[in-house]
Amino acid sequence: MRGAAAAGLAVDAYVHLELAHRYSPIASSILSEGALFRIEAAAIFAALLVVFWRHRAGDAFAWLTAAAGLAAILFYRYIDPGSLGPLPDMYEPIWFTSKVWALIGQAIAITALTALIAARRRTHSGQRLGPADG
Secondary structure, rough: OOHHEEEEEEEEHHHHHHHHHHHOOOOOOOOOOHHHHHHHHOOHHHHHHHHHHHHHHHHHHHHHHHHHHHHHHHHHHHHOOOOEOOOOOOOOOOOOOOHHHHHHHHHHHHHHHHHHHHHHHHOOOOOHHHOOOO
């Protein structure tokens, strides 16, 4: 499960780093969408935490990173809120290959991390750890 979570997060980070320069021109007076894409590339840091640190806080950070990215993809695909505070208008009502890969990576990471977190919770409540943590 850790390998699946790390792979999903790595795909997410790669896609966002690969696309960041294309989205830099889309900006508010404070922040560009390219900068937000580079921030989402922190998913690579989350992947490293999942693999090497193996701690509840690292798993939670990784889960939140993937969930925030997935929520943003779906929100800005289906809703056009315009600019929100310091965020630029990021509405993009189309699907394309890189966006789908990012979504798949995030979904895999969320699924695997949910299983890891649930297994860890069962272990701490006195039950034996299952194969999900391997």
